[in-house]
Amino acid sequence: MASISKSLTKKMLTKTATGISGFDEITSGGLPNGRPTLVCGAAGSGKTLFSIEFIVRGAINFGEPGVFMAFEEKAEELATNVASLGFDLQKLEKDGLLKVDHVDIERSEIEETGEYDLDGLFIRLAYAIDSIGAKRVVLDTIENLFAGLENQAILRAELRRLFRWLKDKGVTAIITGEKGEGTLTRQGLEEYVSDCVILLDHRVVNQISTRLLRVIKYRGSLHGTNEYPFLIDEEGISVMPITSLKLDAQVSSQRIPSGIPALDEMLGGKGFFSGSSILVSGTAGTGKTSIAAYFANECCNRKEKCIYFAFEESPQQIMRNMLSIGIDLKAHVDKGLLQMHSSRPTLHGLEMHLVDFHKKINKFKPKAVILDPITNLVTVGSMSDVKLMLIRLIDFLQAENITVMFTALSLNTIVNEQTDEGVSSLVDAWLLVRDIESNGERNRGMYIMKSRGMRHSNQVREFIITDRGLDLVDVYLAADGVLIGSAREAQQLSETAGQVLRTHALSRKDLEIKRKQRVLEAKIASLKDEFESVRDELNKTYVEEDLRKEIIEKNRKKMIETRQSKNSSNGNSK
Amino acid sequence: MATASKGITKKAIKYELRLYIAGNTPKSVAALSNLKKYCDLHLKDQYSIEVIDLLKNPQLAAGDQILAIPTLVRKVPEPIRKIIGDLSNEEKVLVGLNIRPLKK
Numbered sequence: 001m002a003s004i005s006k007s008l009t010k011k012m013l014t015k016t017a018t019g020i021s022g023f024d025e026i027t028s029g030g031l032p033n034g035r036p037t038l039v040c041g042a043a044g045s046g047k048t049l050f051s052i053e054f055i056v057r058g059a060i061n062f063g064e065p066g067v068f069m070a071f072e073e074k075a076e077e078l079a080t081n082v083a084s085l086g087f088d089l090q091k092l093e094k095d096g097l098l099k100v101d102h103v104d105i106e107r108s109e110i111e112e113t114g115e116y117d118l119d120g121l122f123i124r125l126a127y128a129i130d131s132i133g134a135k136r137v138v139l140d141t142i143e144n145l146f147a148g149l150e151n152q153a154i155l156r157a158e159l160r161r162l163f164r165w166l167k168d169k170g171v172t173a174i175i176t177g178e179k180g181e182g183t184l185t186r187q188g189l190e191e192y193v194s195d196c197v198i199l200l201d202h203r204v205v206n207q208i209s210t211r212l213l214r215v216i217k218y219r220g221s222l223h224g225t226n227e228y229p230f231l232i233d234e235e236g237i238s239v240m241p242i243t244s245l246k247l248d249a250q251v252s253s254q255r256i257p258s259g260i261p262a263l264d265e266m267l268g269g270k271g272f273f274s275g276s277s278i279l280v281s282g283t284a285g286t287g288k289t290s291i292a293a294y295f296a297n298e299c300c301n302r303k304e305k306c307i308y309f310a311f312e313e314s315p316q317q318i319m320r321n322m323l324s325i326g327i328d329l330k331a332h333v334d335k336g337l338l339q340m341h342s343s344r345p346t347l348h349g350l351e352m353h354l355v356d357f358h359k360k361i362n363k364f365k366p367k368a369v370i371l372d373p374i375t376n377l378v379t380v381g382s383m384s385d386v387k388l389m390l391i392r393l394i395d396f397l398q399a400e401n402i403t404v405m406f407t408a409l410s411l412n413t414i415v416n417e418q419t420d421e422g423v424s425s426l427v428d429a430w431l432l433v434r435d436i437e438s439n440g441e442r443n444r445g446m447y448i449m450k451s452r453g454m455r456h457s458n459q460v461r462e463f464i465i466t467d468r469g470l471d472l473v474d475v476y477l478a479a480d481g482v483l484i485g486s487a488r489e490a491q492q493l494s495e496t497a498g499q500v501l502r503t504h505a506l507s508r509k510d511l512e513i514k515r516k517q518r519v520l521e522a523k524i525a526s527l528k529d530e531f532e533s534v535r536d537e538l539n540k541t542y543v544e545e546d547l548r549k550e551i552i553e554k555n556r557k558k559m560i561e562t563r564q565s566k567n568s569s570n571g572n573s574k
Numbered sequence: 575m576a577t578a579s580k581g582i583t584k585k586a587i588k589y590e591l592r593l594y595i596a597g598n599t600p601k602s603v604a605a606l607s608n609l610k611k612y613c614d615l616h617l618k619d620q621y622s623i624e625v626i627d628l629l630k631n632p633q634l635a636a637g638d639q640i641l642a643i644p645t646l647v648r649k650v651p652e653p654i655r656k657i658i659g660d661l662s663n664e665e666k667v668l669v670g671l672n673i674r675p676l677k678k
Contacts, residue, residue: 104639111670114604114659119596119643120628120635127632149642149658 013220016064016136016172019057020050021359022239026224027215031196036166036173038193040184041200046211046232047176049085050200051138052078053236054174056087058136059097066136067128067171068100071144075100085236099128105148112150118158122165129171137166137173143187163192184216195219201227208380210349213239229351231359240355251275252401256368259298260291262472263431266448266457272429273453274367275401277394279424281408282433286444287465288407289313291431292370293322293329294470295405300332304367307360308340311376315340326469339364350381350389357393361402369397373407387426394426410434428452433463436484443485446472462488589613589621589671590650594635596628596643601660605644608661616673646671 015029024030031037031054041047055066070078078100079089092098101124129137142159149155166173175193177185184190190197197217203210212227230239257264257271264271272278278295280288292308299306310318318340319329332338341360345353361369371393377386390406397404406427424430430449435442446463448456461472462484476483476491483491593609595602606625613621628635628643638647642658648671657670668674 101636103641105641106639109653109655111655111657111666112659113657113666113670114662115601116642116644116659117601118641120594120640120645121642123596123628123632123643124635124640127635145641 015221016058017062018054019061020053020237020239021235022228022230023213023237026228026239027218028222031172031174032219032221033172034167034170035195036163036175036193037196037198038175038177038185038189039198039200040177040179040190042179042202045179045200045202046230046237047200048073048078048140049082049232050198050237051140051174051176052082052087053085055098055136055138056082056089056092057236059092059095063097064135065097065099065132066138067125067132067134068098068138068140069125069128070100070102071105071139071141074102074104078102085234087236096132099132099134101125101128103144105144107148110148116151116154118145118155118162121158122162126169129169135171137171138176139173140176141178142175143177143185143189146187159189160192196221205349206380208346208349210351212351229349229355231352231355233359238355238359240358250399250401256302256403257298258291259294260470260472262461263446266459266461266472267429267451268455270454272403272451275398275403276428276452277397277426278403278405278429278431279408279427280405280431280433281410282444283410283435286433286435287463287470288409288433289318289372290322290325290465290470291433292372292405292407293318293325293327295368296338296370297322297327297329297332299368299403300329300335300337303337305336305364306332306338306368306370307364307366308338308370308372309357309360310340310342310372311345312373314342318342324467325465326467339366345376345380348380350377350385353377353380354389354393358396361397361400366402368403368405370405371407373409375409391426424449436462438484439487441485445475445484587620587651589617589648589673590624591621591671592624592626592638592647592649594626594628594638594640594643594645594647599643602644604660604662605646608664608667609646612661612664612667612673616668648672 014033015024015027015031016033017024017030039047039050052068055068058064058066068078073081075089082089089098089100093100103121103124125137128134142162145155145159146152163175175189177187177189179199180186180188184197184199194217196215196219199214199216201212201214203212211230211232213230214227215223215225228239230237252274254274255270255272256274258267280291282288289312296306296308308315308318313321315333319333322329329338329340333340339360343356347353348356357369374386374390377389381389394404429451431446432449433444433446436445437443444463444465445460447458447460460475462475464471464473473488476488591609591613593606595605606623609623613623626634628640634640638645638654638656640647644658644660646657646661646667648655648657655670655672657667661667
């Protein structure tokens with residue numbers, strides 16, 4: 001769009017916003033300005049409501065007066081019918097913003113003879129338009145003329161003239177028409193009104209009705225071609241442009257805690273990404289709702305708004321149940337931070353649920369949304385329908401940077417982990433809570449199947465629910481496998497006992513060693529003594545030897561001396 | 575019906591007719607002249623015709639639920655009857671207005 005130059009933009013078809021929520025988005029602006037639009041559909045598909053809302057919203061929101069020409073209902077009936085939607089037609093008429101003209105054709109009192117035309121209708125319409133300066137006109141349902149008048153040839157020619165006249169008048173008009181067999185309208189009005197055709201449908205599948213709107217044709221404009229579900233409630237019609245065409249939502253790297261510190265620890269210490277989608281799946285009674293409630297609680301504690309859609313339990317029931325694990329959701333509800341909506345999935349079709357989510361989310365503007373559990377939605381649609389609906393919901397939420405947490409029930413114990421509604425590929429983080437049955441007891445284990453864009457633990461943690469809340473503990477890896485529950489506790493106890501014993505044994509051994517050392521030291525001392533004595537002994541002989549040697553030497557010397565003196569007395573004997 | 579109309583003398587019934595037109599179109603002119611002709615023929619001095627031009631008084635169209643032009647409305651006697659078209663078929667007009675033609 002942006003690439004189209006300004007001069008061309010000026011020449012493009014101008015549009016008249018209807019004010020009907022969502023409709024202006026799918027038609028990128030509303031109905032073609034100054035041209036007639038055909039709204040067709042079967043009985044009860046909401047044609048009259050669509051057109052009256054066009055007029056009323058125009059008058060209230062855009063200050064454009066409108067003329068409603070009713071061929072079916074009387075003005076008073078119409079006023080009563082739409083009063084339930086909060087439209088006060090009488091007041092608008094008094095303010096000069098609306099003119100309702102009831103055209104009544106009673107065939108029994110009309111006789112036709114010869115040529116005629118519908119100038120009377122033209123004059124009435126012109127008078128109504130000019131008297132309030134109307135910009136918007138509705139003819140509901142002009143086909144009733146065919147029932148009232150015999151001469152079809154005249155009628156058709158006159159209708160053609162009427163639509164051309166409306167164009168010349170420059171009013172934006174809606175002409176409603178009843179759906180015919182194989183044609184859009186019974187009388188083939190689509191032949192005359194060719195600028196924009198909108199089909200309303202009301203379909204019942206599996207006893208659940210869904211209202212659908214489709215823009216069949218829109219000359220000179222881009223428009224969504226899908227069937228868009230719409231909702232009629234106390235605020236009128238809401239249509240939703242639910243299929244976003246691109247994956248270009250802004251992402252946030254901000255992290256938000258899950259409410260369970262140990263779980264945040266597993267998710268790289270910080271929790272989920274803000275605006276991401278989280279799936280918590282598990283078998284029955286594994287604490288999915290508790291995790292969701294914790295998440296909601298945490299969100300509200302941060303003073304951020306949160307909306308909780310429950311399909312199994314009533315808000316009161318959830319609040320009571322969650323009190324038992326130490327979280328008071330009611331306080332948050334009272335403060336206006338938390339909204340809880342419970343409805344049975346069978347209340348309306350999937351698309352309708354989606355419209356409902358959109359409406360409530362747009363109104364409340366939460367930072368987090370919880371759907372508990374999505375598996376219940378399967379009762380109103382097939383797996384693939386649910387998946388499609390969730391894709392659209394996730395698209396929408398991501399565009400708004402709203403974090404969403406789904407819970408999903410795995411029906412069989414042999415968990416087919418990869419196919420939980422097939423949404424696993426859509427979600428950013430997937431927590432799996434599962435039963436681990438052993439030793440005659442059932443325990444819960446939790447692990448992170450995936451968590452895009454962050455380091456996360458690969459560990460199976462035991463997930464425990466106590467009066468004080470939820471916590472995760474490390475499962476115990478023993479020699480004979482993973483231990484959980486009481487087995488883990490027993491193991492831990494026996495470990496503690498072993499520890500004590502070991503310390504005891506250790507201290508005894510220490511004593512022993514000391515004693516041994518002492519013995520050894522004593523032995524060493526005695527050996528030393530022995531050695532001393534041996535050495536002394538050895539030394540003693542050695543000294544004696546020396547002494548003897550000395551004495552012998554001395555004796556010899558003495559002997560020699562004595563002998564020499566003897567020789568000298570005998571004269572020179574040499 | 576036949577017995578009922580017999581009871582009341584013809585003089586007592588006064589027809590109030592209203593013809594809606596939009597400007598002097600050939601159809602309107604034809605309708606008015608046709609109407610005058612039938613009335614003079616069958617309702618001598620028993621009728622009054624009011625011609626309303628919607629181009630001058632458009633607000634009057636809604637009152638009698640006028641769609642087609644020209645439209646002849648029989649206001650009196652009740653019930654209201656309407657005949658649309660240029661009134662070219664005499665028989666239909668008389669049936670529509672519930673007038674018993676005078677036999678000559």
